[in-house]
Amino acid sequence: MYLLILAMDGNSRAYGERIMKIKRIAALLTLGALLSTAAPALAVTQTGTVNVEWNYAITATIAMYTQTTASKTSVTPAANDIYWASSPAGSLVSGCNGTTATASAGKDGSGGNGVWASGVVNFGLVVADSTDYTNCLETNAVDAYIVTNDSLGANVTVQATAGVPSAYDTASNGSLLCILPDGAWNTAGNTAWTASARVAAVSMNSTTACSAGTLVPSASAANILALTKATTGSDLNHDIQLNMGPQMQSGAQTVTLTYTITSN
Secondary structure: OOOOOOOOOHHHHHHHHHHHHHHHHHHHHHHHHHHHHOOOOOOOOOOOOOOOOOOOOOOEEEEEEEOEOOOOOEOOOOOOOEEEEEEOOOOOOOEEOOEEOOOOOOOOOOOHHHOOOOOOOOOOOEEOOOOOEEEEEEEEEEEEEEEEOOOOOEEEEEEEEEOOOOOEOOOOOOEEEEEEEOOOOOOOOOOOOOOOOOOOOOOOOOOOOOOOOEEOOOOOOEEEEEEOOOEEEEEEEEEEEEEEOOOOOOOOOOOEEEEEEEEO
8 A cells, every 4th residue: 555645835835825815806806796786775665654633513503683684683674664465466455564455565664563573574464355365575574694614515494383373385265474585695605685676575376385485384494595615604685475365364373484504
């Protein structure tokens, strides 16, 4: 058996170590080149949420005035603010506030039948005809002043809610109240107060329907304005007409009208 012993001198070892170092440096340079050409790292995004809550308070108010003015006050009515007519025309029997055979009969300066009070529409003494319908109109009778912050608007309704006689809204010996707006009511809000331009009662020959304006019902509320936006103040000023059928039964009547605003 032969034993082969290779002897390396110092120069040989130094040369080998240099070769290994050169290879390691080359490998590091190659890795650096690869890293330098790689795509940049993508950014990381995260989100967090917080709920912020509130409850938006909807407000809606309505104020009522009778015998009104632009300043939203109730005033003693001027003479000649109640007008009378008959249908057919020409009745010598019927009348409003005790006046007969007059095309337009006004009450005195203190109000219907000599009595005036804020919040009251008083037609005074009304006399029926035996064959004709009697029409009594009060101008600037009621102003419903409405305010709401609801951007969707509101609805305003009216209904006869108390003291309604059995003969109300009936074809035989009946009576009926009709609302006649003064000017156009703006559905977008902020309707300005407008004085009535009527100088005569509207001829009507029915106590179950209004040929003009809106019937004031007793069974349910009638919508008189469909507001589509908020309003900082709208005056719904209107005349009210009382229609009485022929041979209407006698007796004092007090009917309560309830106006309601409901936001959308």
